[in-house]
Amino acid sequence: MSSRRSPGQRAGLTRPLVLATARELLAKDGLPALTMRSLAQRLEVSPNALYSHIESKTTLIDDVLDDVLAEVDVPDVAVTPPAVGLQALMASTYGVLLAHPDLVPLYLARQGARGPNAQHLGDVVLALLARADVDGPHAREALHVLIVYTIGFAAFTTRAAETLTDGPGSQSQELADNFDSGLCWLLNGIITPR
Amino acid sequence: MSSRRSPGQRAGLTRPLVLATARELLAKDGLPALTMRSLAQRLEVSPNALYSHIESKTTLIDDVLDDVLAEVDVPDVAVTPPAVGLQALMASTYGVLLAHPDLVPLYLARQGARGPNAQHLGDVVLALLARADVDGPHAREALHVLIVYTIGFAAFTTRAAETLTDGPGSQSQELADNFDSGLCWLLNGIITPR
DNA sequence: ACCTGAACACCGTTCAAGT
């Protein structure tokens, strides 16, 4: 309510801090609880102070989504066989999504992320596809199918985890196996259509 | 602004009319443009009048999403071979989704609809799966995979339609074919895992 | 039962200050 600072004083706010706090709030209370005002309150700052560090609420969320993708393990394009690399990359992405269940609906709505990390992951997928002689529009199509499949499956899994509320173990492992098999079918269809 | 009616007079509002107008607004200007207030204005009514016909904005959207599913062609469970019926049902659903591109992101976010039409479609899928000796948790899992796949693919297709902006013909047909092949792979994996 | 008027408790964002 009543601020301890007068107009001139700094609050020590920083862009990474804002993003991290937004992530924290998202993980703790979900999307509806993340408002500019709640975020500002958590940082003990007035709402409009955030606009010195981010452009808008939309770009804030976009940036959070892209940030998380930095956790994905990227295979070495040069030495990894395409099919193996694609399987590993998508499986790692799937794992990262499962580690952030609260964000999955957001990825779904935006059909992926848009920032530099997402861009890089997309480039790696395209490079692996190219090494399997898949390129052009066909490759971009395959990329989008893989993205939708992975996010869609993660949405399914996290939702199942909510409803079943079982101890993390057998059932989650089973679902991950299902992800792998479905992914394998898709990759077969993508890589060997000729 | 200034209403033509005094408190006691009726506006001829009706639940189906409210839902239809919401759909209209959604199709014309998208989700952000659909507010209780814009909807009320279009119906020439004050915002709170809507609450005599709907419970909340959330249930309004849920109902709109379920309504659209009435357009899906449902195969006769008794006489249609399971694999054929599932392929036909999901393909019809896919077609309906493509006919309402503005709603696809909403289905994505909610991972399907929740009302009576969605319930019925789900029951039909489960009945077809049962006739293929798939039941129990495995069947519910398969149902969710099919839902996510179909909505996910529709999201991909509508988005591709936006970016490419090609005349509706060759390319759209190609995408529909891709949907069918992917669906076929999935059904193979679901129906013959033993 | 169905509608209006007025209000409540919020939003995201902008603009003019202050240091």
Added chain:
DNA sequence: ACCTGAACACCGTTCAAGT
């Protein structure tokens, strides 16, 4: 450059009327 105060133009929803 970074922050505050105040305000703007919105939201969804509720509550007390009126007929």
